[in-house]
Amino acid sequence: DAGITQSPRHKVTETGTPVTLRCHQTENHRYMYWYRQDPGHGLRLIHYSYGVKDTDKGEVSDGYSVSRSKTEDFLLTLESATSSQTSVYFCAISGADWALDEQYFGPGTRLTVT
Amino acid sequence: GIQVEQSPPDLILQEGANSTLRCNFSDSVNNLQWFHQNPWGQLINLFYIPSGTKQNGRLSATTVATERYSLLYISSSQTTDSGVYFCAVSNTGNQFYFGTGTSLTVIP
Numbered sequence: 001d002a003g004i005t006q007s008p009r010h011k012v013t014e015t016g017t018p019v020t021l022r023c024h025q026t027e028n029h030r031y032m033y034w035y036r037q038d039p040g041h042g043l044r045l046i047h048y049s050y051g052v053k054d055t056d057k058g059e060v061s062d063g064y065s066v067s068r069s070k071t072e073d074f075l076l077t078l079e080s081a082t083s084s085q086t087s088v089y090f091c092a093i094s095g096a097d098w099a100l101d102e103q104y105f106g107p108g109t110r111l112t113v114t
Numbered sequence: 115g116i117q118v119e120q121s122p123p124d125l126i127l128q129e130g131a132n133s134t135l136r137c138n139f140s141d142s143v144n145n146l147q148w149f150h151q152n153p154w155g156q157l158i159n160l161f162y163i164p165s166g167t168k169q170n171g172r173l174s175a176t177t178v179a180t181e182r183y184s185l186l187y188i189s190s191s192q193t194t195d196s197g198v199y200f201c202a203v204s205n206t207g208n209q210f211y212f213g214t215g216t217s218l219t220v221i222p
Contacts, residue, residue: 031208042200042214050208059115082146088155094210100145102208103202105157 003027004106006091012112019078021109023091025071030095032074034058034066034085043090049074074094081113116141120201120213126189127220134187135216137201145204146177149188151215152197160186160199191220 003026013019025033034046035058043056047066055066063085065077077087091106117140127133148160161168161175163184168175172192177184188195198215200217 033210040214043202043212045209048208056208090157092210100204100208102159102162103147104159105149108155 004091004093004104006089006106006109008109009107010110012114013081014114015082016080019081019111021076021089023074023076023106025074027093027094027096028071028105029093029104030071030098031093031100032068033092033094034064034074034076035090035092036060036085036088037090037108046076046089053098066091078111082112083113085111086113087111115117115204115209116143116203116211117214118201118203118211120199120216122216123214124217127218129191129193129220129222131189131191132189133176133191133218135188135199136216137186137203137213139182139184139201139211141201141205142182143179143203144206145210146179146184147182147202147210148175149200149202150195150197151200157200188218189192191218192222193220196220 005024007022033048035043044060049055049068089109094103150158163177165179170180172179172189173186201213202210204210
């Protein structure tokens with residue numbers, strides 16, 4: 001299995017609170033992704049990174065920001081959490097040889113916003 | 115982006131039965147993967163198959179890129195095959211596009 005960890009694995013927070021989720025990889029893959037998964041919607045891309053300090057938006061980026069200051073870490077921040085951001089968040093990596101190839105997923109973070 | 119459609123959306127099988135899951139996509143791709151999400155939520159890589167045929171035990175997959183579809187075959191299904199199967203594709207960009215999945219339930 002690819003070395004991908006996510007922290008925290010579970011979090012409950014209140015509306016209006018900032019939240020940061022962390023994805024850490026030990027594989028030196030180029031690409032990193034944040035997805036959210038909700039019933040009936042499958043996996044939806046929030047943001048992704050194609051290198052250190054290089055990021056771009058996905059289809060559901062409103063209310064989220066990301067940062068990647070080093071290859072191994074990709075942070076997802078909810079500036080002011082809302083109940084609609086209650087979801088399971090998955091991190092993924094790709095690009096073992098620096099080109100887009102097989103994608104591997106982390107274990108997920110379950111976030112509940114009350 | 116690329117539209118990805120998976121069929122059927124839901125499937126219930128008796129243990130031991132065979133099944134075929136389909137993934138259609140709207141544009142040419144150079145990257146296609148099949149994933150299994152188990153009942154605990156873990157996403158497991160099954161096949162990386164942008165073209166051709168691969169087999170792994172009771173599972174096999176075929177991608178016909180020129181006709182824009184891929185098939186996942188499950189033979190002699192087991193209860194541990196239950197879960198959701200996702201297809202994901204990409205072409206020249208940096209993103210993957212996912213289908214909404216096929217939910218499989220295998221009954222003992």
